């Protein structure tokens with residue numbers, strides 16, 4: 001059997017190009033990271049060959065003695081990494097990623113068309129928290145369940161817990177979801193627990209973005225207040241692409257969480273676990289218990305603070321005025337430009353980040369902000385000094401974008417485009433629907 005270079009130079013070549021891109025660019029996407037070499041070795045191993053439907057000791061395939069040992073080890077390390085007592089908490093390490101993990105929880109604790117509430121996508125939430133538009137139920141989580149989003153207070157940029165309480169009282173959700181993809185602050189779990197209890201709802205935290213920070217106790221501990229905690233494994237945690245679901249070993253609101261969640265993962269929504277991923281995850285969870293990991297997570301936060309304060313010095317408006325975690329959300333609207341254009345210009349300079357909607361945005365296609373994260377470049381050894389320089393380079397990119405927009409609006413090209421959009425343009429009828 002040949003190695004990749006010999007067997008498929010085309011794919012090898014693409015991997016080399018991607019490696020070069022990752023190596024040469026400033027990776028500032030808040031949900032990305034560089035995993036460990038040891039994790040990649042496990043992910044690229046023979047573990048990928050094995051079928052093992054079921055759980056350790058209860059498989060539907062033979063030959064699983066080593067896989068059982070691996071998954072049991074991974075479960076134990078997951079509980080240890082998050083400082084959990086195995087008598088009170090259990091974990092399923094088989095979810096293929098974050099979105100499936102969330103859908104598996106909904107399948108476990110809700111009936112079709114039961115109600116759930118998550119943070120609005122345009123205010124920092126995730127698609128899998130029930131996203132829908134006024135015209136369309138976009139995510140499966142809004143197709144199969146009834147969703148009503150809560151939002152931020154637009155003047156403070158913080159979750160509007162008062163409004164959430166008021167809405168929950170009217171909507172009576174069965175599940176309330178904490179957690180976000182673009183929220184620079186921590187969640188108020190005691191408050192959310194109170195709101196959930198008042199309406200008889202489960203409380204779930206999706207800590208995908210911040211699970212590394214939670215494991216290192218840099219942010220508040222969601223396990224003290226939530227019934228269920230989900231996460232991806234490849235963001236601040238630095239593992240392989242995957243997901244986990246932690247659940248209280250208890251019957252909550254009439255549901256035995258352990259059996260409901262395990263059954264929702266398999267046979268509910270998945271088949272054979274990705275054992276190579278579970279192998280990589282076990283390795284990452286060993287690292288997550290080291291003093292170096294804790295030091296790394298502290299640096300993720302201090303680097304992000306340095307970035308935030310430099311951007312503030314440069315006059316930028318940050319949603320919520322700063323950051324307590326690994327990301328900042330910059331509101332570019334006061335400068336008369338949008339996140340999409342800035343993302344494109346910075347991409348040309350190999351600075352990779354996301355356009356992102358900010359509270360009050362009219363369009364999700366041309367959002368008014370950018371999201372900048374510190375985990376990946378902290379992994380590559382950046383300190384506060386480099387993150388201050390990153391803020392300066394982003395500022396330069398923003399200035400170039402402003403200049404480019406100004407140049408285009410005074411150009412002949414723009415005159416021509418105004419003509420194309422004008423009522424007298426002869427092809428107008430052909431583009432109307």
Ligand code: PLP
Nearest residue numbers: 031097098099126180181208232
């Ligand atoms: N939950 C949150 C909060 C996320 O930010 C993401 C992805 O960015 C997910 C879930 C989904 O993870 P995945 O892309 O692995 O399905």
